[in-house]
Amino acid sequence: MVAETTIRDTTVHLVDDDRSLGVALGRLLRAEGYACELHGSAEAFLGAYDPSRPACALIDINLPGMDGFEVQSRLAALDARCPVIFITGAGSIPASVRAMKAGAVDFLSKPISAEALLAAIDDAQDRYRRDTTDAAGRQDLDRALGSLTPRERDVLDGVEKGLLNKQIAAELGIAEKTVKVHRGRVMKKLGVRTLADLFRKVWLMRE
Template structure:
């Protein structure tokens, strides 16, 4: 049974709905954490727990969209599936633009809900893997000396050792030493691997995938 260890946060003020959906999801192997209000959910929510959230749109107090915005404002990318007692196209469009996995109308068919949850779990797993990869790369970048970071930028831009040496005002032998240490710390063996890694970092930061190296100064 897939996603056995994944958690579904279920937020609905209707107890009958919570019980019915919790029973369905539990029977499929998910761990369900039910909440009757947005405030209760947010006070107990743990972003580190893998899974998704099924949220009723019309809640007393803070509504479903409020939950979504609260998570996003806290940089929490929890996949959210919205449930609504009526079709509301403008609201559903707003929710989907903000990253909702799906917007379903009550009463929802079991197969439709489970398919949406499965998709949400896949999205959560992918996001967590990407987050771990990003943290790993950032940790490796932080281990570089200022000179090694300069060399990295030049190498990723396709510069040869002798060109880098001229730009940085040093000798080629010194560049080779910095380059070797930099490649080892970054955990890459080829320039192509380094370029892909740098492109990922630049994409996260909204920078060009392969910027021109800075002009160098003396060692």
């Protein structure tokens, strides 16, 4: 019985000047339900890439002109959430180490097995979801922080320093009861119910 093809939510950009390889990999990925776009050069990929669409990129390191590492650097400069999987016909340990240090999801040597490719793309999808969720959470936090009054921000700064309410009160020259009121408002605006949750939010601010 043939397994049912599923529709994936990620576009896979295949960036390789070897068109026959791109066509073969594209056929495999489409059979798995992925949308694929083939690009014969780094410049063609960067010109077509739409950061608003969920995507990952399968990039040959040794592209003519702009190489794979430069493409990855350009994506990072754009703050693009596009996980990169490098492929190469001449793999080396230094190159693979450099790729992983730069944040690549995986480093695959040609010929590429279907199992390794699909596993790497699944990992890339997971990373995209994590990065997108983290970015959305950060935006929500930034909006909440922007809604704080100057005094509420002063109290939050004290919490961030690990000060007790009475220490914050002494530092700001206000009553401890007033600190508690401001801290309660801060917690409400940040959407937390316990002091432990507030500390986790403060930790996220430092990231």
